Amino acid sequence: MDSAYLEDVRLMVKLNIMTGTSEDTFNPKGELTRAQAAVLFIRLLQALGSIE
Numbered sequence: 001m002d003s004a005y006l007e008d009v010r011l012m013v014k015l016n017i018m019t020g021t022s023e024d025t026f027n028p029k030g031e032l033t034r035a036q037a038a039v040l041f042i043r044l045l046q047a048l049g050s051i052e
Contacts, residue, residue, distance in 0.1 A: 017043045 009026060012018040018040065020026040032040075045051045 015043075015047050017047055 005028075009018070009028070013020070013026075018026075021030065042051070
């Protein structure tokens with residue numbers, strides 16, 4: 001992972017928007033399923049206060 005994005009990734013994990021593929025693994029170049037994308041989108045909208 002590019003170190004330029006490390007703080008952004010840490011923020012996404014801190015806000016529970018992204019959690020990684022396991023306790024200690026984050027795979028930014030891995031494939032994303034539709035279900036994972038939907039969860040990501042919902043968590044982002046919740047974090048922004050757009051939905052409950």
